[in-house]
Amino acid sequence: xxxxxxxxxxxxxxxxxxxxxxxxxxxxxxxxxxxxxxxxxxxxxxxxxxxxxxxxxxxxxxxxxxxxx
Numbered sequence: 001x002x003x004x005x006x007x008x009x010x011x012x013x014x015x016x017x018x019x020x021x022x023x024x025x026x027x028x029x030x031x032x033x034x035x036x037x038x039x040x041x042x043x044x045x046x047x048x049x050x051x052x053x054x055x056x057x058x059x060x061x062x063x064x065x066x067x068x069x
Contacts, residue, residue: 007059013066020059028052 003023006016032052034045 007062013062017059017063017066021056021063024052024056024059028056 003016003020006012007020028049032045032049034042034049037045
């Protein structure tokens with residue numbers, strides 16, 4: 001929440017985007033490991049995994065923009 005707010009308001013952008021990237025990097029593979037999920041849960045975990053992967057890509061773009069200046 002804090003990282004997202006920091007990105008949205010562009011306050012301390014290097015810290016905010018770095019925190020978002022670090023969080024999403026860890027959470028994406030550990031919390032949404034669809035390859036280990038039961039067949040009933042696999043679809044939902046895959047959806048969450050790729051959603052987090054998309055957010056990670058967006059956070060990386062913002063991180064690049066934060067370091068451009």
